[in-house]
Amino acid sequence: MSKLDAQIPEGPLAEKWTNHKNQMKLVAPNNRPKIDVIVVGTGLAGASAAASLGEMGYNVKAFCFQDSPRRAHSIAAQGGINAAKNYQNDGDSIYRLFYDTIKGGDYRSREANVYRLAEVSGNIIDQCVAQGVPFAREYGGLLDNRSFGGTQVQRTFYAAGQTGQQLLLGAYSALSRQIGLGRVSMHSRHEMMDLVVIDGKARGIIARNLVSGEIERHSAHAVVIASGGYGNVYFLSTNAMGSNVSAGWKIHKRGAYFANPCFVQIHPTCIPVHGTNQSKLTLMSESLRNSGRIWVPSKKEDAAAIREGQLKPTQIPEEDRDYFLERRYPAFGNLVPRDVASRAAKERCDAGHGIEANDTNEGVYLDFSSEIRSKGKQAAYAKGDHHPSEETILALGKKWIEEKYGNLFAMYEKITDENPYEMPMKIYPAVHYTMGGVWVDYNLQSTIPGCFVSGEANFSDHGANRLGASALMQGLADGYFVLPYTLSNYLAEEIRTGKISTDAPEFEAAEREVKDRIQLFLSINGTRSVDSFHKKLGLIMWNKVGMGRNEAGLKAAIDEIGLLREEFYRDVRVPGEAHEYNPELDKALRVADLLELGQLMAVDALNRNESCGGHFREEYQDKEGETLRNDERFKMVAAWEYRGPDSNKSVLHEEKLDYEFIKIAARNYK
Amino acid sequence: MSIKTILNSSIVKKVWMALTGLFLCTFLVGHLAGNMQLVLKTGEEGRRAFNEYAYFMAHNPFIKVLSYVTYFSIIFHAFQGFYLTYQNKKARPQGYAYSKPAANSSLPSRYMAILGTLVLVFIVTHMANFWWKAKIKEDIPLHAYTVSIPGPMGQMQKQEFYYTHNLQLIPKNDEITVKNKTDLYMKSVNIKVAEGYVDLHTVVMDFFSPKQNEQAMFYVLLYVFSMCALAFHLWHGFASGFQSLGLNHRRYTPLIHSAGKLFAVIVPGMFALITILIYLK
Amino acid sequence: MATKFINITLKIWRQQNSQSKGSLETYTLNKVSTDSSFLEMLDQLNEQLISDQKSPVAFDHDCREGICGMCSLYINGRAHGPATGTTTCQLHMRKFKDGETIYVEPWRSKAFPIVKDLVVDRSAFDRIQQAGGFISINTSGKTMDANAIPVPKQNADKAFEAAACIGCGACVAACKNSSAMLFVGAKVSQYALLPQGKVEAQERALNMVRQMDEEGFGNCTNTGACEVECPKGISIENIARMNREFLLAASKSNK
Known part of the structure; x- marks a missing residue:
């Protein structure tokens, strides 16, 4: 339990972030080029982080599995991005955006994080406009807004039905600039295979070149995971085909806790x-x-x-x-x-x-x-x-x-x-979005020192349900305005570390594990394709860990997923070889992680004996079929510690959510 | 970015293609205006008009400069075109097994290099047919003018005169000799007395006349065919030149496209028609 | 509409890797739902190939909703197939007839070398972007208020139309010269149309064009094929705008 210190700064809500920024340690410009940072994922959260850290002068290595950083799935977001600008003069404010987000999340998110998100939201719009993002405008030449579900103001900025695309291309352009300047080195068509932890700190990753199949070692003083959500555990979802949980799951296996995995957003x-x-x-x-x-x-x-x-x-x-x-x-x-x-x-x-x-x-x-x-x-x-x-x-x-x-x-x-x-x-x-993710503290640091998690990959800001147009806001806030400070605070201790050698035994061991794992899949030589297992997993998840959940179904799901996983390791057929472009192998490695995660989601859903936001337990509803929360028992973040592939053995750690500034109430949209 | 890189950039190459191409369009208009003299007026008047035009084209200093620009444009446009085509081919070393380009682009736009080559071959032939004769070969007669004047006995008798550019009539007789193709000299004193018109009109008319030239039919067909190639080349090239120069506007570009198509049909069409009319004469 | 099932013959380009020589292979696939997308049809083929112990066809795809730009494919002689304004992932099998033979080839361009089968390497686009496809400001978010500079709606709309490019490379694939002018023109235009990007518009045009030329793309001959095949309908007026910006910059360059 002691590990779950959210590191929330002291003081009144509105001053927490400012005070914290004032007190955090800095790294002097001349020291930054001596420090390496790895960023996994190049969506809004990853690209903005990599660009900002490169801009500051750190040595950044960015990784994405797509052929270009511009293709990350943030690109598919349609509707818009919220910001408390109050350009429409309809009573919006930082507090209102904060309040709407907490309420929309059914009181299962952290006050301090959400307030910070609302606080920096305005800067995001300023930043994007300066970057050349062509937001919709009115005839007077000023920015237009529209309204979205769960709010009573017009605070959503948009670019037709392609807001995510435009924001991502903005972040991508900033990232491209840093790549052009040599401050970020980009590794496209690379997948993170494992995190390397040395003396308790994240010190690098093992990556696989998806074109050549080469296994590579990359060291760094800190690792940022911005790899998106895990909606693809359902097979059918609005996620991209390649979206996966593997980066998050690998760090989970290395000691990072996974929080609220059962909080999934089903888009109507x-x-x-x-x-x-x-x-x-x-x-x-x-x-x-x-x-x-x-x-x-x-x-x-x-x-x-x-x-x-x-x-x-x-x-x-x-x-x-x-x-x-x-x-x-x-x-x-x-x-x-x-x-x-x-x-x-x-x-x-x-x-x-x-x-x-x-x-x-x-x-x-x-x-x-x-x-x-x-x-x-x-x-x-x-x-x-x-x-x-x-x-x-x-x-x-x-x-x-x-x-x-x-x-x-x-x-x-x-x-x-x-x-x-x-x-x-x-x-x-x-299935559209996953509110759950890797547990992080206020600084976006996971339970592994030096391993930070941002965007959809972390759990922090949306509680049990995310409001429309808030995901883009969170991704960019984390990357542009939070990580540059909190990561520097961590890296200030690293200026004397020097270059980290990839010859360390930990790198050696991690690489060997990865290679063994790949060989394992190639040697099973079973009869069924990876997709057939993925579809089966998806059906179990959709039917038993989907929109309506109950104890019997969840218990059945836990067992069925366990059996499916065994079958997978017995009967999957992965054609081709390790040292070539082999998409079936890529998929097998990802689905293997989803087969563990899916079970943890069911375990988490079974543990959470209440209904809140996207998590609806049929046993906990009122006469009219509305959700019944149990604030007494479950006003907390459920953070799971990995103890092997069987999620029944995962250990639960709880972070109590304290609502100092907001009065908790039942959500009512009637 | 150095000047060298700029000059070698794909955009500047295209701009040169556009500038030379559009310049050659204006040349075509001038050329056509002259050729019209072949058919608009008939008889001696037509001959005079055309020969006067030819003289003007050969002697006006401004036109002289323009003609060098034209030669340069043709050569540059052609060689740059070949080079660009070479580069473009190199950009796709392996083609598609199955391609349906007709679905996305017009035929002329895809065959500009071939059409341009045809036009170039035509230009060479055309210059061998006429320009070579006029400029290099010596055996073009001076424009002769035959008048009937009453003789000493009262009967009308025909007498030939050289027709000169300053509208003098110099009697064609043993006293006068021709040097440098158009200079008329008094034999006895070796003094230049006038400058005459080369009779290009006759050269042209004879060239396309089945009575004078056994191969006239072949040449008419060749010229008509070449004008078709030119028309297709211009069908795309005219508007394309504007686009390369960056002149694209939602309102005016459709007008440029229409103008280009009209130009492509009318100008080569007129050139072709003239040869046919001469042939039929 | 009612779902139908069709049988098709596929001629697909197979190539082991960038070094090897490839060839068209023929496959027959039965019971393809007309509601399937083209990529779902390829999934079905791969499923069949895997169960026949054969090597599945590699092709690029990700979002499958027409926005990421990852999918490609030259289908029956056209980039992204027979439907206009559509990426391959949103092309549906109802556009094909029962018994039809369908050719599937990768994008062909020297600047897009083949990785495997139908997968090509489009990193040339990234390098062009890195050469100047950005506005040189820092990421502090403290530059100025978003509404400090009004932008005429007409310009904002045009910039958005140019910015809608998904970087799929269909323009290059469809162009008989493998020219990348539409891609580069769209990027140059987007920034040139906005006051924030105007500041370095000309330098940007010079740098992006230089990189484009270095990558080995062909020259633009204004055939307009790119505009027709672009799944996002980006206009070649963006190319003209780039030409203008480039010429202005070139005329002022004093290096």
């Missing part, structure tokens, strides 16, 4: 599963819930007829439609937070009202017809036509929709071959 508006060969789920931006109404047929027989293709949704009369979000949450309606919306959709489908003709019938409608009519009418009036015909209304309404969401509608049509202007969109929740 994704395109439903269509078939067994599907590899990926596609998100439809949360912004669509501003204009779309979510419904299912009230009558089960109508739902069945739709699934069989005998009825079209447009043939269901208004009185036979169940707008279940509006019914259950009249105050927030279709704009309730993500976890609430997702659960409600699942509840309806479980009750037999799902409309998608797939194996599980899981799908609900996101219907724009009301919006098309009302905006069409407004547009006609604005043109002076006070008795518009039906056709005029529909045409003008569709035009309005196209201007606002054209790219999303086109993407939907490309994937489903259905025209969403005519037929309501079919959507269903899908």
